[in-house]
Amino acid sequence: MAGAHELPPDEVLVQRLRSGDEEAFALVLDTWSGGMLRLASSFVSTKASAEEAVQDTWLAVIKGIGDFEGRSSLKTWVYRILVRTAKTRGTKESRTVPFTSLLPEEAEATVDASRFRSPGERYAGHWAVGQEPRPWHLPEDHVLRGEVRELIAEALDDLPPRLRAVLTLRDVEGYGSQEVCSLLEISPGNQRVLLHRARAMLRSRLDAYASSPDDAHAGGGERGLR
Amino acid sequence: MNCGDFVDSVTAFLDGAMDEATELRFLTHLTTCGDCETCFDQFRQTITILGELPEERLATAARNQLLGAFGALRRD
Numbered sequence: 001m002a003g004a005h006e007l008p009p010d011e012v013l014v015q016r017l018r019s020g021d022e023e024a025f026a027l028v029l030d031t032w033s034g035g036m037l038r039l040a041s042s043f044v045s046t047k048a049s050a051e052e053a054v055q056d057t058w059l060a061v062i063k064g065i066g067d068f069e070g071r072s073s074l075k076t077w078v079y080r081i082l083v084r085t086a087k088t089r090g091t092k093e094s095r096t097v098p099f100t101s102l103l104p105e106e107a108e109a110t111v112d113a114s115r116f117r118s119p120g121e122r123y124a125g126h127w128a129v130g131q132e133p134r135p136w137h138l139p140e141d142h143v144l145r146g147e148v149r150e151l152i153a154e155a156l157d158d159l160p161p162r163l164r165a166v167l168t169l170r171d172v173e174g175y176g177s178q179e180v181c182s183l184l185e186i187s188p189g190n191q192r193v194l195l196h197r198a199r200a201m202l203r204s205r206l207d208a209y210a211s212s213p214d215d216a217h218a219g220g221g222e223r224g225l226r
Numbered sequence: 227m228n229c230g231d232f233v234d235s236v237t238a239f240l241d242g243a244m245d246e247a248t249e250l251r252f253l254t255h256l257t258t259c260g261d262c263e264t265c266f267d268q269f270r271q272t273i274t275i276l277g278e279l280p281e282e283r284l285a286t287a288a289r290n291q292l293l294g295a296f297g298a299l300r301r302d
């Protein structure tokens with residue numbers, strides 16, 4: 001994650017928060033709120049609602065810091081409050097879906113089946129001719145790279161809620177799979193399916209962007225000659 | 227392992243969630259199939275860019291309000 005601030009260890013941090021150290025509070029507030037906003041957005045329907053969920057969470061943290069028992073990291077404890085708060089909001093906005101089972105669109109194939117050779121064909125299950133993935137040439141240049149990031153951010157916003165929540169935590173925030181399972185109360189198997197599906201959807205969005213300039217690919221033009 | 231199976235299991239591989247035999251089949255496919263190597267690399271690039279997304283920020287008004295609430299509650 002970009003610009004992660006150095007935070008003191010949890011024992012020190014909790015001690016400082018309990019004793020009313022405003023500098024310590026500003027530090028966690030500024031370090032975690034960005035990720036919290038992103039995560040809250042998976043559960044609620046508007047940006048404003050996500051902001052309110054984050055604010056409500058911090059108010060709960062301020063009041064409840066005395067109850068923190070240190071059984072998880074402080075950050076996980078805060079995030080757990082956020083998930084609860086945002087889910088409750090989402091339910092009121094009839095947005096949140098139950099996290100226990102997979103929805104059909106979440107378990108779809110990584111790559112469309114038509115891109116592989118069909119069963120019975122020679123090399124069944126291998127890439128079909130002309131459907132092979134082409135190497136990307138993503139810009140290294142800072143400004144152009146920003147365009148790619150924007151594209152990815154938009155694609156992330158378009159994901160179904162649970163895919164978005166898992167992808168945000170794993171790949172944007174850098175959480176491990178165990179923590180994500182515990183935060184979202186899903187099984188490791190489901191977590192992996194959701195994560196993979198989400199990555200696959202963003203990969204194909206990027207693919208459409210990154211392989212479009214040189215469409216004059218060998219094979220593509222020959223079809224008309226037959 | 228064919229290409230379809232390979233692309234389905236990229237995340238399982240990256241998470242180290244494969245048993246040894248499957249992992250070996252995955253690695254064998256990766257080193258012998260250029261197309262899947264490309265696809266694998268695309269997954270990695272996607273993950274890299276996700277990690278580069280700029281941080282979102284809490285609105286200044288909201289931030290100030292929370293700092294105030296912390297100060298008020300802790301002073302009591």
Ligand SMILES: [Zn+2]
Pocket residue numbers: 126127228229230232255259261262263
């Ligand atoms: Zn392959």
